[in-house]
Amino acid sequence: MKRTIRTARTTRATRPMGAAAHALAIAGLVLGLGACSAESVDEAVGKAVDTTADEKYEVTYEVTGKSVDEITYHGGGGEAMEPKLETVTSPTLPWKKTVELRGIMPPAVMPLAVDAAGADVTCTITYKGKVIKEANGEGMLTAGGCVAVSPIVG
16 A cells, blocks of 8 residues: 655645746736736726626706705716716706616716805716715715715616
């Protein structure tokens, strides 16, 4: 009967070789990724996210108050990682807009009010009849808004 006995010495000798192999693999991966330009990696990630998470959903933006000069919002265009912003200048309040977004694209509406007498602004984002984000502001310069996590994600 043949027996193999491992000593502490042989065990230790195999561990550094395994660790070295792992370190070499990680270094190759890092160097390989470093060779790609950041821009092309960002583009590839954005396209992969759009393709993977292409489920569509609707949200309704609402802005109420007084003295709102401009409303900027995610209207559904662009990529999930870089949504296209749409802007309405001198909106009639109350303002309401329903848009179709997709995947991880965050719903966002940002009213801007500049009023020396003091503006009063409230914004809400509604998904399937439920308010998922609400914010308000008042004062001489009000720039804030509502940005929510995509309901598809969480």
